[in-house]
Amino acid sequence: MSGEIAAVEGQESGVMRDDAHRPDNQISSGRFGNVFEFSDNFITRIHIYVDPDFSSQDNARISILSR
Structure with missing residues (x-):
């Protein structure tokens, strides 16, 4: 909490x-933030931030970001 947020x-x-x-806790950890x-x-x-690869099916982009 900070003031009204x-x-x-x-x-x-x-x-x-x-x-x-x-x-799957290997690629995705299912975290979110509101x-x-x-x-x-x-x-x-309200602003909702979720794991963009919750289903761990975006291996192509994940492998590029992991380098």
Whole structure:
């Protein structure tokens, strides 16, 4: 918390349509972060940041970034 802004970090998990359990904790860790802005005890703005490769199926770009 900082004034009227709160940041929350967490980890999500689940089962995909192909029955694969995610995250795989090798490429993806399933992390997310949300930033809430408040005014008069109401949420006025929210920013949601999630793992862009939650399903660990973007190996081509991940391998480039890992170099």
